[in-house]
Amino acid sequence: MAKVLEYLIIAGLVVAAGVTAWSVLTVNHLFIG
Structure with missing residues (x-):
């Protein structure tokens, strides 16, 4: 169970x-463009 929670936390941080x-990057692109 701990492994699942750890995976979900890491996945959340990555997302x-x-x-x-x-x-x-999108905001910078809009400003530059």
């Missing part, structure tokens, strides 16, 4: 980081 990076 959050990906969304944040995508948002920043």
Whole structure:
């Protein structure tokens, strides 16, 4: 059970980081473009 929770937490952090990076890159692209 702990392994599942650990996996979910790591997956959540990865998704959050990906969304944040995508948002920043998209905003920069819009400003530059």
